[in-house]
Amino acid sequence: MPNSPATKRIAILISGRGSNMVALADAVRRGTIPNAEVATVISDKRDAAGLESANERGIETLVIERGARTRQEHDREIVSALAARQIDLVCLAGYMRVLSSELINDYRGRILNIHPSLLPAFPGLDAQRQALEHGAKVSGCTVHFVDETLDGGPIVTQREVPIHEDDTVENLSARILIEEHRLYAAAVAKTLKKLSIK
């Protein structure tokens, strides 16, 4: 059956486990993210575990590795894959690369990322470890639009997660991840709604 014109096409970019990708795909299937379809999952790593989870759900998967190319050349190939599939919204889900302007210029305001801290605190790698090492009493997760900066674009929504005295990186990460899955689905639904009334 052809898509209704109202169906928004989402591409999810991953580098690893892909649990946020699965949360988004399942939210689309349940209708928590309405009028949407996950059209493709793109990984920059051939061995990303999330590829199998996407395949199991019948979602197209593409591996687009950087190899010896520049960041721009790599992103140019991703942009052509997105354009060929008429993608409306790009969701980074554990995609561990800073995007170049090749991708950002074409999809500005239509690329979201999820990060496991209350940005602007603790950008970059190991956000949960950074929060623990700073003695933060609260952390959480953030969904934001992607720009040229590292985890720095405008914030869409955030959720707090308290840090306990005896927290380890593992159990804090696990508690934040539960909230990430809920927050990302809500943020994608909200963003698609805004895009469809533009």
Ligand code: GAR
């Ligand atoms: C998630 O915690 C996500 O917030 C984080 O990587 C993990 C990926 O898990 N992303 C970043 O740190 C981005 N700066 P997943 O592959 O299971 O979704």
